[in-house]
Amino acid sequence: MPPDSMARAMWVAAEAVARVRDGYALNDGLASLWAAHPDLPPSTRGAAQDLIYGTLRDFGRGDAMLARLLRQPLTEPTIDALLRVALHRLEVRPETAHTVVDQAVEVAARVARGGLKSLVNAVLRNALRQRDTLATALARTPESHWRHPAWWIDRIKRNQPQTWEAVLGAANTHPPMTLRINPRRTTPDAMAAELVAAGHTGRWLGPYAWRLDRPAPVASLPGYADGRLSVQDWGAQQAAAMLDVRDGMRVLDACAAPGGKAAHMIELHDCRLLALDADPRRAQRIAANLERLGLSADVRCGDARSPREWWDGQGFDRILADVPCSASGVARRHPDIKWLRRADDIGNFATVQREILEALWPLLSPGGKMLYVTCSLFPEENSLQVARFAARHSDCQRVPLDAALERTLLPDADHDGFFFALLEKQA
Incomplete structure (x- = not known):
């Protein structure tokens, strides 16, 4: 042929x-x-x-x-x-x-x-x-109508009774392509002007988030090769601001690959960041992405559930726990998920998430904050997981996000599906 x-x-x-x-x-x-x-x-x-x-x-x-x-x-x-x-x-x-x-x-x-x-x-x-x-x-x-497994449809209908049709419909569309501008190497306005001049029109979703009107090959984007921008969904970009990182803090990104959220935190703050991932190949991707962006962090390969293998005993001021999950909120970006997931996988993911939370909590310094993140749409991995964790730990205080104890982003034209909950460790 x-x-x-x-x-x-x-x-x-x-x-x-x-x-x-x-x-x-x-x-x-x-x-x-x-x-x-x-x-x-x-x-x-x-x-x-x-x-x-x-x-x-x-x-x-x-x-x-x-x-x-x-x-x-x-x-x-x-x-x-x-x-x-x-x-x-x-x-x-x-x-x-x-x-x-x-x-x-x-x-x-x-x-x-x-x-x-x-x-x-x-x-x-x-x-x-x-x-x-x-x-x-x-x-x-x-x-066949909703292009999802029956068990998935039933869960979304039950958990999102007002919006289930929109959620399922969004998962069948092409995902948006959003860029994250690196303020250490350029300014948002200058980068946007260069992108528009090259034919990559778009609009701002956030201070550093430029959503392209039309997706484009990464190689065609001015500023990508020299680290002035990255590709990152607008929903994922919101994690850095929610974690409330400040200069000088010691920060752990516990499930960091491919490194987008870790890089974003370093772009915004002079913090000491440890980027961890259990997969050696994925850990290498973190290092490569940071190198392209001109950023530095301590990148290690290790299981977040086994801190004794990689932790030096010093507490962290901030922890990002972007835990493994069903990825049901990013199914349009990874459509094989709909073929590969099974209903009982959700409980298995919830078990791993609980183990990670329990292992990381002792590493957080008193007064420190942990941001729990998934790209899932299922409560077992999200609100129920966090509520049960907080009930088990008397020193865990839930911090409101926009006047609510958690934030759920359902997939739409501008971002994928995400869940966020901020937990503070009481002194």
Whole structure:
């Protein structure tokens, strides 16, 4: 298949979708995927990435369509994934139907055993003939209509009864791209003017947060390579201000990779910051990001649940506990999450979060503050977790954020979904 063809883009996308269905996280597989296809021009790589993310966002829709179009489930993972990619493309670009079918059949002819080429052709042509009937049937099924697992839909409806439709709808959209200006290397106004001059128009969401009107490749952004700006969601950027860091403080970012929140705190304050992460590769990313920005911190690899392995015994004035979670608030940015998460995963994450909180609390100096952060939408990881922790610790005082004891950001056009709670240790 020519490297610049739609067939090649569909083949690459099908490989990625098949890996996710096998249980692999998309982020872990993309680097190896691109390495396996070094001849892809940027246009084909971009087309493949759009197909990958679009197909994964359509969780449940592909299942429902194939259930109606196939007599029995496919046992060939790549062909199953190829059909999902093609069906997604037919829905979003119906004017390209002839090309999509033709190119999908070409892929099947190259990568599958005999007979599956004809099957792919028949399934896609039946999808075109039954388009209206399929659309009506899919609209009646919550999983296919909302493009989420049933258990996820039920939890959001229960926990967000007034806004559940907007929350689920937002998770199926393309995420915004927001930049964080580094005040140690430029000023917000100067950087915005340079961005606009280069065609990257946008608007301010916060003092250092410039939301682009249109996402753009990082390499095309003036100021990125020399550390004058970073890419960071506006919701994530709000953590630095909430933690109330001041110059001279000793600060711990306990689950720091890839280092955006740690870097933001150092950009704003002359603090002594320890950036910790349990994964050596992710810890290396923290160091690389800080180097690009011209910032310095003590970067270590260690498990936040085992301080004896990395703590020097000196208390911290501030702790950022951006704990591992279901990531349900960033599903549009990581659409494989909807395929990979299971309902009982939420309890497992809650257990890890509790262990981290219990391990970090003794490290906080009296009068110090800890900001608990997740990118989850589920109370078990958020409000219930914090309430139970505060009830167990008499020296824990909850500090209001905007007159409320916690802040929940639901995903919308300007930011992803986040939860914040600020805890102060009484002397």
